[in-house]
Each structure stands twice: as structure tokens, then as C-alpha cells.
Amino acid sequence: MVKTPRSPSGPGEPVPEPLRAGATVLEVLDEGGANRRIRVRVEGWPGFAAGQFVMIGAGPVMAAPRTDPLLPRPMAIYREIDGSGSPDLEILFKVGGRGTALLSEARAGDVVSLVGPLGTPFPGAIPGEQAILVGGGTGVASIYQLARERTRVRDGSVSVLFGARSAGDLMGVDDFEALDAVAVSIATEDGSRGSSGLVTDLLAAALADGIDSSRARVYACGPVGMMRRAAEVAKTHGIGCVVSLENHMACGFGVCLGCAAPLSAGGFGLVCREGPVFDAEAVAWEGLP
Ligand SMILES: Cc1cc2nc3c(=O)[nH]c(=O)nc-3n(C[C@H](O)[C@H](O)[C@H](O)COP(=O)(O)OP(=O)(O)OC[C@H]3O[C@@H](n4cnc5c(N)ncnc54)[C@H](O)[C@@H]3O)c2cc1C
Ligand code: FES
The missing domain is CATH 3.40.50.80 (Nucleotide-binding domain of ferredoxin-NADP reductase (FNR) module)
Structure with missing residues (x-):
């Protein structure tokens, strides 16, 4: 059953503190073609606000040498579903490269690394939006x-x-x-x-x-x-x-600078921390790949 959202998404409202945890895979569903839906259980999951994401390990912990691939992948938190105690998480993804291929091969009971919720969520609604x-x-x-x-x-x-x-x-x-x-x-x-x-x-x-x-x-x-x-x-x-924005990310929390996006006001914004949500006017689109 889909869980009713609990988290705020108004401007300036506090967002849950991120957690670094092992997420237990409940199932990986084939959604047709290269599309997959993974359900995971994260003990102590703090909730999330719309627009936030997680960094999820590329495949089960220890299933591949940890340098192959080394980096986790950023994935939007699609939704929470009723779990036992705290809600379970659903992520929708498309198998493209090595990381998502490994993730698609995870089986029930496998543990994948997870950090989140991360990032700045969508702003609150305007009246009568x-x-x-x-x-x-x-x-x-x-x-x-x-x-x-x-x-x-x-x-x-x-x-x-x-x-x-x-x-x-x-x-x-x-x-x-x-x-x-x-x-x-x-x-x-x-x-x-x-x-x-x-x-x-x-x-x-x-x-x-x-x-x-x-x-x-x-x-x-x-x-x-x-x-x-x-x-x-x-x-x-x-x-x-x-x-x-969906820039490539290595760390997901402002350390590697790998996700920087050019801003129209000059300089760069870190997609993982200032984003992924931006006002479109703030983005220097011509500088994005
Ligand atoms: C906030 C956010 C949310 C997202 N949500 C979703 C989602 O819900 N579902 C979904 O399917 N996709 C989502 N994506 C996109 C997804 O993260 C990428 O498609 C994914 O990383 C691809 O991984 P892969 O293993 O399939 O590809 P790979 O080919 O294995 O890896 C991705 C490619 O990027 C390169 N790369 C990785 N990190 C870096 C880096 N830091 N700098 C430069 N190059 C790098 C790799 O070398 C590789 O070529 C999201 C991205 C972001 C930023
Ligand atoms: S992903 Fe490392 S700084 Fe944004």
C-alpha cells in the first residue's frame, strides 16, 4: 500500500536529516523494457520531501569488487509504501550502464548501500496553484x-x-x-x-x-x-x-564538486546540495551538457 506522505516541502521548512544505511532489497520488479522498480527497507528511515533523492549503491554490497563500479548512483525517491514500522521506499530506474545493471540484478534479501534523503526539495505551492x-x-x-x-x-x-x-x-x-x-x-x-x-x-x-x-x-x-x-x-x-537537474554525481552531499551546474548569475551551484531543484531562470542552460 502506498504511504501517505509525511514530509514537508514548504520553502524554508526543515527537511529530514540524511541517513547512511544498508537498505534491504524487498524486490526488484520488471516494469517492461529496461525499466525497473526496486523496493527497499531502510531501518529508521526519516521520511523525505518531494524532490529529494538518495545515493544508492551500484548493486548489492560485496557483490562486485567495490571499485567496479566505485560510485553510488543518484536516484529520486519515487514514493514511500507501507512497511513494517517505518515505510519502505520505491525507486524507479532505467537500466543503462554498469551501476543500474548491477542494481537490477539485486535479489530479495540483498543489502545495498544508501545515503539519503539528500538535496533541496521542490518549493511549496503558490495559493490555488x-x-x-x-x-x-x-x-x-x-x-x-x-x-x-x-x-x-x-x-x-x-x-x-x-x-x-x-x-x-x-x-x-x-x-x-x-x-x-x-x-x-x-x-x-x-x-x-x-x-x-x-x-x-x-x-x-x-x-x-x-x-x-x-x-x-x-x-x-x-x-x-x-x-x-x-x-x-x-x-x-x-x-x-x-x-x-540530473547531473552526474559522485558523492551526493557537496564534497566532490562533480555535480556543479552553471548559474545564470555566474558561478556554479552544486546540484546535490543547492539542487537538484532550481528555478529554471537561475540555470545557465547553454553551459549544461
Ligand atoms: C537527483 C537525481 C535523481 C535521479 N533519479 C533517477 C531516477 O529516479 N531513475 C533513474 O533511472 N535515473 C535517475 N537519475 C539518473 C541516474 O542517476 C543516472 O542515469 C545513473 O547514474 C546512470 O548510472 P548507470 O550505472 O546506469 O550508468 P553508468 O554508465 O554506469 O554511469 C553513469 C555514467 O556517468 C559517469 N559518471 C558517473 N559519475 C560521474 C561523475 N561524478 N562525473 C562524471 N561522470 C560520471 C560514469 O562514468 C558513467 O559513464 C537521477 C539523477 C539525479 C542527479
Ligand atoms: S555530487 Fe559531490 S559535490 Fe555534488
Whole structure:
């Protein structure tokens, strides 16, 4: 059963202290294609706020030489589900490289290293917010908790726009559709599900459809090009846009400087600590890979 969120996500509100722990794998589910859902139990899990992430070990502890691969991988906390005592965690991921391949091979009872919750969460809602959430590929994993929380905004509305290359790349659609009062739309590049084209085309159409710009806000997570375009489309309509960046990370808590993102005001921001959530206007998009 899915756990009701307990954690705050208002600006300036305290977020739970991160924990460094061994997470016991409960199951790894095949979600079709390269998509996987891992459920883990973390004793003493402190809760999280929408937009935060964990650094999770690449595969079970001791299953591979610890230099192969050495680094854990950043993964959004998709949601909490009812566990025994404290809630269990779900993470949605796509098998791409060595780390996620090893993680996908974890079995029930294996222990993976985990540090979290980490990062600065999404800001609190504006009054009566019309939230338009845009998720590209695995980026949807970062916005599920946000969608749930925004359904509780008085006089507000929540739309979620999914984008993927093809139907087989979509993840989590059924979970979002199961949320009360969330309107889900899908765009696939090959037209195999939903409308044919880019999710940012869906966004442009949604914003052109007489939205109240004083109450609307766009939230985007996915490939850099998609987030950048989403920010441009939102700006054209005078609507604010918040993004969650997915830069490579080595440590996840501000030590290695490997995740630095260029800022429009000059200098860099650490995605793991100042982010992953940023106002789109604060990001120097041309400097991101
Ligand atoms: C906050 C956040 C949340 C995320 N949430 C999700 C999620 O929920 N689901 C999901 O599927 N993906 C998510 N991602 C993306 C995910 O972390 C990457 O896709 C993942 O690291 C890929 O690992 P891999 O083992 O598949 O690939 P690999 O190919 O093994 O590793 C990734 C590549 O990055 C390189 N690399 C690793 N660290 C660094 C570094 N510090 N500097 C430079 N290069 C480096 C590796 O050498 C390698 O080439 C998230 C990323 C961030 C930052
Ligand atoms: S990942 Fe090490 S400083 Fe951000």
C-alpha cells in the first residue's frame, strides 16, 4: 500500500536529516523494457520531501569488487509504501550502464548501500496553484511525490505530462493515473502511445489553452534539452518554471564538486546540495551538457 506522505516541502521548512544505511532489497520488479522498480527497507528511515533523492549503491554490497563500479548512483525517491514500522521506499530506474545493471540484478534479501534523503526539495505551492508537471523518461520518478502533494492544494489543479521515446520507455503511468484529481497526458516520439511528438509540444498546447498565469507553475524533470525547452515555453506564457537537474554525481552531499551546474548569475551551484531543484531562470542552460 502506498504511504501517505509525511514530509514537508514548504520553502524554508526543515527537511529530514540524511541517513547512511544498508537498505534491504524487498524486490526488484520488471516494469517492461529496461525499466525497473526496486523496493527497499531502510531501518529508521526519516521520511523525505518531494524532490529529494538518495545515493544508492551500484548493486548489492560485496557483490562486485567495490571499485567496479566505485560510485553510488543518484536516484529520486519515487514514493514511500507501507512497511513494517517505518515505510519502505520505491525507486524507479532505467537500466543503462554498469551501476543500474548491477542494481537490477539485486535479489530479495540483498543489502545495498544508501545515503539519503539528500538535496533541496521542490518549493511549496503558490495559493490555488495550477501545477503542470512535465516528466521526460526517467524524470517522472522525481515528480510523483510532488503530484501527490499538489492534489491537496486548495482550489488547485494538477496536470502531469509524460514524454518518452516510445510506449515501452514510459514508467509509472498507472501510478499517476491512480492519483485522484490528476490529469495525465502522454506524448511519445514514435506515436506508440498518446500523441505523437515531444512532451514540450504537449506543454505548449496546455499553456495556450487559456491557463491563469498568475496561479500556474511548471515543474520539469528529464533530459536537459527537454527541461530547457519547457522553461522557454513557460516563460513565453509568463509562467514560472522549476526544474530538477540530473547531473552526474559522485558523492551526493557537496564534497566532490562533480555535480556543479552553471548559474545564470555566474558561478556554479552544486546540484546535490543547492539542487537538484532550481528555478529554471537561475540555470545557465547553454553551459549544461
Ligand atoms: C537527483 C537525481 C535523481 C535521479 N533519479 C533517477 C531516477 O529516479 N531513475 C533513474 O533511472 N535515473 C535517475 N537519475 C539518473 C541516474 O542517476 C543516472 O542515469 C545513473 O547514474 C546512470 O548510472 P548507470 O550505472 O546506469 O550508468 P553508468 O554508465 O554506469 O554511469 C553513469 C555514467 O556517468 C559517469 N559518471 C558517473 N559519475 C560521474 C561523475 N561524478 N562525473 C562524471 N561522470 C560520471 C560514469 O562514468 C558513467 O559513464 C537521477 C539523477 C539525479 C542527479
Ligand atoms: S555530487 Fe559531490 S559535490 Fe555534488
